[in-house]
Amino acid sequence: MSAFIPSFNHQQVEKKWQNFWYNSQAFQAKDFDTLPKYYNLVEFPYPSGAGMHVGHIRAYSSLEVISRKRRMEGYNVLFPIGFDAFGLPTENYAIKNKIHPRIVTDNNIKVFTEQLKATGFSFDFNRVVDTTDPDYYKWTQWIFLKMYEKGLVYKSTTFVNFCPDCKVVLSNEESQGGQCDRCGADVVQLEKDVWFLKITDYAGKLLTGLNDFESTSRIRTEQENWIGHSEGAYISFKLSAHQDYIKVFTTRPDTIYGATFMVIAPEHPLLETYKTEILNHEEIHDYQEQSKRKTEFERIQLNKDKTGVRIQGIEAINPLTNQAIPIFISDYVVITYGTGAIMAVPGHDERDYEFAKKYQLNIIEVIQGGDISQAAFTDTETGILVNSGIINGLSVKDAKKTIIQYLVENKIGSSSVQYKMKDWAFNRQRYWGEPIPIIYCDDCGVVPVPYEELPVTLPMVEHFEPTDTGESPLAKIESFTKCTCPKCGKPARRETDTMPQWAGSSWYYLRYMDPSNPLEFASKDKLKYWGQVDWYNGGMEHVTRHLIYSRFWNQFLNDQGLVPHSEPYKKRTAQGLILGEDGEKMSKSRGNIVNPMEIITEYGADTLRVFILFIGDYEMATPWNDAGLKGARRFLDKLWRLQEKVTDNNHYSDSLESIIHKTIKGVSEDIEQMKFNTAISKLMIAVNEATSSEIITKKDLETLTVLTYPFAPHIASEIFESLGHQESLVTTPWPTYDEALLVDKQVTIVINVNGKIRDKMIVNLNTSQADLEKKALSLEKIQVHIQGQTIKKIIVVPNKLVNIVV
RNA sequence: GCGGGUAUGGCGAAAUUGGCAGACGCGCUAGACUUAGGAUCUAGUUCCUAGUGAGUGCAGGUUCAAGUCCUGUUACCCGCACCA
Structure with a gap:
């Protein structure tokens, strides 16, 4: 049998199936369905004016394939999408072009949605969330107030990371490496009045929670490093002339007999307390000013050369040796970690050693095994304690135990755990963000907005530029700021700062479960039904930002009994970057950006999807290659042309039976392991085999088509229909294989x-x-x-x- | 400095438990069909000095057998970085 089959018209076929899927709600997730649920989550996009990037397609394609496969395997799949739409790019664009960010956002979302649909993604578009929608950010504010109620929100005037270009305060996570996450400008330290979320209260839980969270080692270790757990002890050193103590944190209490001086951070409060007794107060003050001006970048760059000033007039007593020891200030000790003060043990710490050499301080060996005339000896495995009174002869491990016990008994110390992670600076002096729901009253002070008055909506204004004074643009809008105190009813002012970009994304996966609930952020029943996200895929760049933040919010909500699981995600994976054809990161300035929409027009969405998954190992960076697209298209054309010689027979042909069974097994397993490149290669082998085979039965082609469907759903649906099927492929059962036929x-x-x-x-x-x-x-x-x-x-x-x- | 990862043809990349290195795709070469080919089809394509040859960053080792295991080493990428 040979029939005339017109060549594959991707534009027509893709439009046809997109209309069918989206009009018939083919991908609707059903609350409380009796089928087992499966929740696939991809990081929702920032709807920028540039539209979709090939990187978005790579990021979504993995779980797109998994979602399509799961539906065929009989799951009730939740595969939602939404928009993380507050933030600076939109705001800056709006300012430049004098268009309100609301309008810019709405347009961008519209364009983005069309592009997602043109790619044929099987998202449930009924559940779209938009973080800038008052119905959504009402609940972002609500969760903020819950945290406030539980003491996890505080305001503090401290030095914070500030981006002079974006004119915003940055959290630690947003200023990694001393540079602004968004624009790359050098971050400066400015003293500001800032709202903080006490994420450090959850540091321990965020760390142990990683045990219940399946991810690759790089995802796990990046989070572990960021949280930065270390065990040690607090020890109090008495001042020689006062009944007052300097408390230090150390991971090496065993080396205390070798502590020959102390170092405190330039910001340490002791300097203010004993101002009058410090003889060289001016010198100290100069040093403080100098280190204040240093950017993070300078501190890192200049770290080879340690600087510091000895405090004249005050000394401390080493509690074990009873010797008076000098105190220095130096910016190699930072106020934000530990207690902002250290006991310096130059014999066994490289930094202290360097400092001691420079200032000619006493170096005592307390652990045998090295040569402290040459370098600090830091090995903790082999050394034996010497010159160390009550712990002489012990190993480092035993000495730690013994000395901590001694410190506790004598009430001069205790064991302690410290984290590198810092509290989350949670406000921006910009317009396009969630207003912080706080009111200032002259009589009552800081008063949270009552829950029933939420949302505090962003006023539609004409001017939304940031001010030069560092105040939010909202501060100038009287209709917004003027309010009455919920406590006493007197005139009061609203907080005019807004939340950072990461606020809305910290809980969006919960809203998808119940996206339009007006009474709760999501109903208990639906939270229970959908449970944890089964599989979450996103970018590596979010592992120490969004991933930490959202786990924190979820753990908090879990502690309040508001969500059923402590960890929001069962499993997290991350895609690799698609680089430009030149092997460099794609960027406007390099001019190496590939526009996916042009490719969809020319080659079709199926070709693009297949190619992006075929291009290389999913988790590794790989360069784009225009020419390679042809290969993906040829594969689809070959599959299409198999229709010409298909015979009407419901059994596999003898010559193809074995390879089809192998292909079913191979493709099924490769998809689960995210080895999409080899899955597609196996499909290509099978299609090549079928092409060179004399006969191909309807059953042969059907199975190949079904296996291709998750990757190239449009062409597969069309072939399946032309083979005489009325029902669509969406819930057609995934094929099975026979072990016996694999050999x-x-x-x-x-x-x-x-x-x-x-x-x-x-x-x-x-x-x-x-x-x-x-x-x-x-x-x-x-x-x-x-x-x-x-x-x-x-x-x-x-x-x-x-x-x-x- | 610490932690994680990678290294295989002209290019993107494959390769259960150690068992045919280079699957699949691009590109390239030759041919067929064609008014035409940047369409399609067929054949070939790791390298060379063409052998009883060499070959998975480099140097060793274990083994009948190593891309894979062990020891050492180099380069590149990513993350953190004076964190006490």
Whole structure:
């Protein structure tokens, strides 16, 4: 049978199926359905004016394939999408073009939605959330107030990371490496009045929670490093002339007998307390001013050369040696970690050693094993304590225990755990963000907005530029700021700062479960039904930002009994970057950006999807290659042309049966392991095989089509329909394979002589070892190689090889 | 400095438990069909000095057999970084 099949018209076919899917709600997730649920989550996009990027397609395609497959496997799949739409790019664009950010956002969301649909993603578009919608950010504010109620929100005037270009305060997570996350400008330290979320209260839980969270080691270790857990002790050093103490944190209490001086941070409060007694107060003050001006970048760059000033007039007492020791200030000790003060043990800490050398301070060996005249000895495994009174002769491990016990008994210290992670600076002096729901009253002070008055909506204003005074643009809008105190009813003012970009994304995965609930952020029943996100895929760049933040919010909500699980995500994976054709990161300035919409027009969405998943290992960065698109398109064209010679038969053809079963197994397994490149390669092999086969049955083509569907759903749906199916592929069962048919009846045996391949032979499966040996030795090519030599040994691996050692 | 990762043809990349290195795709070469080909099809394509040759960043080792295991080493990428 041969029929005339017109060539594959991607534009027509893709439009047809997109209309069908989206009009028929084919991907609607059903609350409380009896089918088992499966929740796939991808990081919702920031709807920028540039529209979709090929990176978005790579990021979503993995769980797109998994979602399509899961529906066929009988799951009730929740695969939602939404928009993380507050933030600076929109705001800056709006200012530049004098268009209100609301309008800019709405337009961008509209364009983005069209592009997502043009790619054929199987998102449930009924559940779209938009973080800038008052119905959404009402609940962002609500959760903020819950945290306030539970003491996890505080305001403090401290030095914070500030981006001079964006004119906003940045959290620690947003200023990694001393640079602004968004614009790359050097961050400066400014003293500001800032709202903080006490994420550090959850540091321990965020760390242990990683045990219930399946992810790759790089995802896990990045979070571990960021949280930065370390165990040690607090020790109080008495001042020689006062009943007052300097408290230090150390991970090496065992080295206390070697503590010959102390260092405190330039911001340490002691300097203010004993101002009058410090003889060189001016010198100290100069140093404080100097370090204040340093950016993070400068501190890192200049870290080779330690600076500091000795405080004249005050000394401390080492509680174990009872010796008076000098106190220095130096910016190698930071106020934000530990207690902002250290006991310096130059013999066994490289930084202290360097400092001691520079200022010619006493260096005492308290752990044997190194040569402290050359360098600090920091090995904790082999050393034995010396010159150390009550802990002499002990190992480092035992000495730590003993000394902590002593410190506790004498009330001069205790064991302690510290984290590197810092509290989350949670406000921006910009317009396009969630207003912080706080009111200032002259009589009552800081008063939270009552829950029933939420949301505090952003006023529609004409001017939304940031001010030069560092105040939010909202501060100038009287209709917004003027309010009455909820407590006493007197006139009061609203907080005019807004929340940072990461606020809305910290709980969006919960809203998807119940996206339009006006009474709760999500109903208990729905939270329970959908449970945890089964699989979350996103970018590596969010691992120490959004991923930490959202786990924090979820753990908090769980502690309040508001969500059923402590960890929001069961499993997290991350896609690699798509680089430009030049191997560099895609960027406007390099001019190497690939526009996915142009490719969809020219080659079709199916081709683009297949190519992006075929391009390389999903988790690794890989360069774009325009030419490679053709290969993906050729594969789809070949599949399409199989229709020309299909015979009406509901069994696999003899010649293809085995390879089809192998393909089902291979593709199924590869998809689960995110090895999409090899899954597609296996499909290509099967399609090539079918192309060169005399006969191909309806059943052959059907199975190949179904297997291709998660990758290229439009063309697959069209072929499936033309094979006579009324029902769509969306819930067609995923094919199964027969183990017995995976094994070939004949196998190729490789024959080695001394480990080198000399010949091959085809034999029946499970030929006996003796037969294999006999056959191998009789081969002509083998005879040539063993002639005149004695055979020492013959190794036979059944169904694999024969190795003759001579 | 610490932590994680990578290294394989002209290019993107494959390779259960150690068992045919380079699957699949791009590109390239030759041919077929064609008014035409940047369409399609067929054949070939790791390298060279063409052998009883060499070959998975480099140097060793274990083994009948190593991309895979062990020891050492180099380069690049990512994250953190004076964190006491």
